[in-house]
Amino acid sequence: MLNIGDKAPEFTLLNQNEESVSLSDYKGKQVVIWFFPKASTPG
Secondary structure, eight states, X not given: OOOTTOXXXXXXXXXXXXXXXXXXXXXXXXXXOOXXXXXXXXX
16 A cells, blocks of 8 residues: 555556556656546445
């Protein structure tokens, strides 16, 4: 679990065009990452 102020772990996901995008692609740039709970779950 991440706490406020923790660095996000490296990850790679597919974008809307099915292309891989990694957090490291944005190294040195300001990025907003929004974490949210899975749909239809408490929390």
